[in-house]
Amino acid sequence: MTSPSNKAIGWSSRWTFIMAATGSAVGLGNIWKFPYVAGENGGGAFVLLYIFCIAIIGLPVLISEIIIGRNAKSNPTDAMLKAARQSDVSRGWAGIGIMGAVTGILILSFYSVVGGWILDYLAISAQGFFSNNDSISIIAHFEQGLLSNPNTQFLWFSVFILMSVGVVAAGVVNGVGVAVRIMMPTLAVLLVVLLIYCVQEGAFNQAFAFVFNADFSKLTSNSVLEALGHAMFSVSVGMGAIMAYGAYMPDNASIGKTAVTVALFDTIVSLACALIVFSLVFDNGIEPSAGPQLMFISIPIAFSQMTGGTIFAVIFFALVLIAAWSSAISLLESSVAWIDAHTRFGRVAATFAIGAISWTGGIACIYVGGIFDGLDFLTSNILLPIGALLIAIFTGWKLKRKIAKTQLADLSFGQFNTWYGILRVFTPLCIFAVFIYGLWDIFF
Ligand code: TRP
Numbered sequence: 001m002t003s004p005s006n007k008a009i010g011w012s013s014r015w016t017f018i019m020a021a022t023g024s025a026v027g028l029g030n031i032w033k034f035p036y037v038a039g040e041n042g043g044g045a046f047v048l049l050y051i052f053c054i055a056i057i058g059l060p061v062l063i064s065e066i067i068i069g070r071n072a073k074s075n076p077t078d079a080m081l082k083a084a085r086q087s088d089v090s091r092g093w094a095g096i097g098i099m100g101a102v103t104g105i106l107i108l109s110f111y112s113v114v115g116g117w118i119l120d121y122l123a124i125s126a127q128g129f130f131s132n133n134d135s136i137s138i139i140a141h142f143e144q145g146l147l148s149n150p151n152t153q154f155l156w157f158s159v160f161i162l163m164s165v166g167v168v169a170a171g172v173v174n175g176v177g178v179a180v181r182i183m184m185p186t187l188a189v190l191l192v193v194l195l196i197y198c199v200q201e202g203a204f205n206q207a208f209a210f211v212f213n214a215d216f217s218k219l220t221s222n223s224v225l226e227a228l229g230h231a232m233f234s235v236s237v238g239m240g241a242i243m244a245y246g247a248y249m250p251d252n253a254s255i256g257k258t259a260v261t262v263a264l265f266d267t268i269v270s271l272a273c274a275l276i277v278f279s280l281v282f283d284n285g286i287e288p289s290a291g292p293q294l295m296f297i298s299i300p301i302a303f304s305q306m307t308g309g310t311i312f313a314v315i316f317f318a319l320v321l322i323a324a325w326s327s328a329i330s331l332l333e334s335s336v337a338w339i340d341a342h343t344r345f346g347r348v349a350a351t352f353a354i355g356a357i358s359w360t361g362g363i364a365c366i367y368v369g370g371i372f373d374g375l376d377f378l379t380s381n382i383l384l385p386i387g388a389l390l391i392a393i394f395t396g397w398k399l400k401r402k403i404a405k406t407q408l409a410d411l412s413f414g415q416f417n418t419w420y421g422i423l424r425v426f427t428p429l430c431i432f433a434v435f436i437y438g439l440w441d442i443f444f
Contacts, residue, residue: 023326042218069246075337076240100240109361116157202279
């Protein structure tokens with residue numbers, strides 16, 4: 001039984017929590033998905049909508065997850081159980097923790113497949129594949145070399161899962177904590193290098209206009225759905241990943257300030273990535289709405305056409321790898337911590353067992369058609385919104401107000417009530433409305 005109930009084994013600094021949570025938040029969602037979804041939805045107006053969703057839904061739920069995690073200092077399922085007991089409400093609320101653990105395992109399955117593609121791209125970048133190459137061979141590499149070649153995918157995907165399992169098996173303090181303190185500053189440096197290059201050499205002004213000029217006529221009802229779902233996915237709320245990390249947050253650190261910092265970092269990285277991606281894309285006359293292929297075809301074509309393409313391709317894919325890796329480890333933690341606390345197998349065995357389940361799921365994604373998209377849809381559009389909705393309702397209406405007040409002790413009366421009011425009313429209503437609307441649109 002190793003639960004972080006002893007303060008000595010928590011993280012010693014609030015910055016480790018910030019880096020771990022930012023590591024979880026900043027991932028393929030920011031670098032791969034955000035630019036192409038923004039591109040497909042007309043740019044600026046979508047970006048505004050997305051920022052609104054982060055503020056009204058992502059941030060309030062993020063704060064709730066940290067409160068529940070730090071209040072109990074244990075894995076999400078036991079943390080929910082403890083909070084429910086302290087508040088004299090049904091222990092059934094602990095189901096949020098279990099559902100979250102399962103959601104994490106499912107997300108990790110398809111997320112790691114893309115993580116494997118990134119490893120493949122990093123490897124071929126380092127071999128100089130993107131120096132003066134033509135677009136035909138780049139398209140062929142993605143479509144025939146990778147997508148139609150399950151064995152290559154399987155190889156890289158397995159490496160990616162092992163990398164994530166390795167960090168989590170080493171523990172939250174000595175594994176995750178140490179890893180993120182190295183990975184996050186590296187990520188920041190790589191991001192700045194790419195941004196400087198794009199300002200100097202890319203079509204930066206055009207990219208800037210695309211990302212920040214709001215043309216609301218381009219928004220469809222589906223854009224609203226995408227913005228909400230992606231906002232939750234991007235700040236990693238709805239499945240207890242941040243709750244699990246919250247258990248390790250020092251007691252004297254401000255949850256409010258920390259959560260705002262994490263949400264801000266996540267949004268800044270998304271915007272910076274969109275600027276980088278569109279600078280490269282516009283510079284080469286490629287359409288911004290290229291879709292999921294943006295990162296695997298359009299960007300690599302841009303690299304092949306510039307001087308120093310190999311170096312920038314390596315920097316770019318290293319950045320994406322770090323982002324994906326630090327997110328993947330957070331997907332493991334909630335289930336691993338639970339098994340670790342309730343069995344005698346120990347943390348290492350627990351991590352390998354959970355890793356093996358996700359590995360099986362990933363193999364299904366690679367070898368069986370439709371599973372990848374099915375898992376993506378099930379988790380992003382159904383399980384995460386339900387999880388976030390329940391966390392908001394629980395914290396807003398069921399959890400004893402005193403517990404929230406104690407955890408948010410540094411907030412002023414006005415700040416606390418702003419958070420509480422939004423969480424109780426706006427957050428659930430927005431999630432519910434968009435969720436029902438989205439399902440309606442798909443099934444009817
Ligand atoms: N936020 C990550 C991204 O943007 C993905 C992720 C990691 C996640 N942990 C999560 C999403 C927990 C939802 C819940 O790529």
